[in-house]
Amino acid sequence: VIRNNDPALLVLASLAEGDKHGYAIMEDIERFSSIKLGPGTLYGAITRLEENGWIAPVPTSDRRQPYTLTALGRKSLEAELAVLDDVLTTALNRLKNA
Amino acid sequence: MKTAINAVIWLYPKAWRNRYQDEFDALLDEVPPTWHALFDVFGGALKMQMKAWSPWKVVAAFAAAGLLCAIAFSVTVPDQYVSTAIITIENGGVEGVSPIVQRMESRSALTQMINEQDLYAHERAHVPIQDVIERVKQDIRVATVTSTKGLPAISISFGARDAIKAQRTAQALVGQFLDASLHAHEDDRAAGHTFALYDPPSLPVRVSPRRSRIIIMGAIAGFLAGLLFAMFNGLKMWKHAVMLGAAGAILLGAASYLVPERYSSSAVLAYRPADEARVQPMISTVTSNAELHALIPSGQNKLREHLHIQQIQNSRAILIQFDYPDQRIAHNVTQYVVAQFIKQDWNLEILDPATFPQTPFFPNRSTAAGVGLGLGLVIATILGIKERPQTRASSA
Numbered sequence: 001v002i003r004n005n006d007p008a009l010l011v012l013a014s015l016a017e018g019d020k021h022g023y024a025i026m027e028d029i030e031r032f033s034s035i036k037l038g039p040g041t042l043y044g045a046i047t048r049l050e051e052n053g054w055i056a057p058v059p060t061s062d063r064r065q066p067y068t069l070t071a072l073g074r075k076s077l078e079a080e081l082a083v084l085d086d087v088l089t090t091a092l093n094r095l096k097n098a
Numbered sequence: 099m100k101t102a103i104n105a106v107i108w109l110y111p112k113a114w115r116n117r118y119q120d121e122f123d124a125l126l127d128e129v130p131p132t133w134h135a136l137f138d139v140f141g142g143a144l145k146m147q148m149k150a151w152s153p154w155k156v157v158a159a160f161a162a163a164g165l166l167c168a169i170a171f172s173v174t175v176p177d178q179y180v181s182t183a184i185i186t187i188e189n190g191g192v193e194g195v196s197p198i199v200q201r202m203e204s205r206s207a208l209t210q211m212i213n214e215q216d217l218y219a220h221e222r223a224h225v226p227i228q229d230v231i232e233r234v235k236q237d238i239r240v241a242t243v244t245s246t247k248g249l250p251a252i253s254i255s256f257g258a259r260d261a262i263k264a265q266r267t268a269q270a271l272v273g274q275f276l277d278a279s280l281h282a283h284e285d286d287r288a289a290g291h292t293f294a295l296y297d298p299p300s301l302p303v304r305v306s307p308r309r310s311r312i313i314i315m316g317a318i319a320g321f322l323a324g325l326l327f328a329m330f331n332g333l334k335m336w337k338h339a340v341m342l343g344a345a346g347a348i349l350l351g352a353a354s355y356l357v358p359e360r361y362s363s364s365a366v367l368a369y370r371p372a373d374e375a376r377v378q379p380m381i382s383t384v385t386s387n388a389e390l391h392a393l394i395p396s397g398q399n400k401l402r403e404h405l406h407i408q409q410i411q412n413s414r415a416i417l418i419q420f421d422y423p424d425q426r427i428a429h430n431v432t433q434y435v436v437a438q439f440i441k442q443d444w445n446l447e448i449l450d451p452a453t454f455p456q457t458p459f460f461p462n463r464s465t466a467a468g469v470g471l472g473l474g475l476v477i478a479t480i481l482g483i484k485e486r487p488q489t490r491a492s493s494a
Binding site: 021022023026038039040041042043044046047062063064065 | 114118120121122123124125126128129134135137138139140141142143145146
């Protein structure tokens with residue numbers, strides 16, 4: 001289960017756009033969420049996501065290793081975002097009606 | 099900073115480095131080397147280590163950290179010296195002591211004593227005198243006792259980090275007590291009481307903090323903290339630790355009741371410099387005394403084993419100490435040895451009369467139970483470390 005403030009969710013969200021290496025993921029996350037992940041935190045998330053088969057390394061000759069979202073990762077991200085969407089919709093409706 | 103970050107990478111588990119180090123190095127080449135990056139990499143290394151370890155290894159690491167912290171803390175706790183004087187109540191009971199102690203511990207009397215003895219010089223410069231007085235009061239111990247003559251008596255002790263200050267301040271307190279007793283007639287409870295100095299303030303005794311206990315407690319606290327940490331991270335084996343720890347505590351605690359108790363009685367005598375050369379021959383004479391051997395049912399061998407008479411280093415004093423399973427015999431033997439010394443024409447001074455041992459000094463049952471608890475927890479840890487985790491359910 002991903003918590004909504006989990007770096008893993010942010011990494012999945014970043015990779016949903018396309019394959020990226022570590023530094024590109026960091027910059028992308030900072031751009032869309034204003035959260036600046038440290039290198040240790042980022043690679044902690046990458047390690048967990050790869051162990052779960054949600055992301056996979058893309059073959060490259062560069063030292064910078066790109067990652068791609070797997071089908072399982074995409075499905076998990078969609079499920080998690082659906083839950084978050086429900087929460088957001090409910091909260092926004094309640095605020096409007098309050 | 100870059101060098102420090104590169105060094106921290108080596109804290110990651112080897113398996114992780116084999117898989118990720120090249121690409122992680124490439125990332126670090128692009129990230130500015132800041133303190134934030136350093137701590138983030140350090141935190142990441144710790145998390146990866148924790149993840150690679152079995153839960154019990156995590157617990158063992160916490161226990162080791164607790165142990166190291168306790169060792170460091172115990173080294174910083176200073177020794178304390180306590181000097182004690184005995185004042186007998188020649189006429190009256192202990193009920194008359196309270197108003198005199200109040201007078202002895204009055205603000206004006208203690209302020210004068212603090213200044214004269216130069217106590218708490220550092221504190222006096224930084225906190226109000228009232229706070230210093232309260233601190234001094236905590237270092238003063240007044241207790242009712244019975245003198246060896248059978249008279250009611252009070253002991254006045256003062257504890258300080260400096261041995262000389264401890265003894266001088268105990269002397270000053272005795273002076274203040276006796277001065278205050280001159281005004282005893284002003285209070286109905288103390289009227290008619292007379293007091294006499296029975297034992298002058300003793301040579302300060304070093305009261306070391308119980309470092310071994312601090313260290314054991316530190317290790318146990320670390321272990322329990324590790325257990326809690328591991329429990330919150332899905333550890334299921336804590337029940338084994340609790341059971342083994344409790345079993346160890348009960349087993350060693352119960353075993354301590356099977357061990358014969360031993361009581362220790364001691365006395366301290368001071369001699370003049372002129373008698374320095376006579377001390378060792380006198381010790382030999384006393385220990386070979388046939389009457390002394392007759393006091394102990396099991397005879398000479400036991401006496402040699404458990405009677406310790408020695409000169410105290412850097413002071414002209416003799417420490418007499420005897421430990422025995424029977425508290426009455428322990429007391430009698432020490433008293434007898436003191437009497438043998440007093441019979442000599444030496445002008446000896448009794449600094450501490452032979453104490454009557456109220457409680458056994460061995461075995462220490464709470465320590466035995468504590469050690470049992472610790473051993474149980476350690477065994478549980480070792481067993482847990484040997485059992486490698488099957489798989490760690492990691493979730494992302």
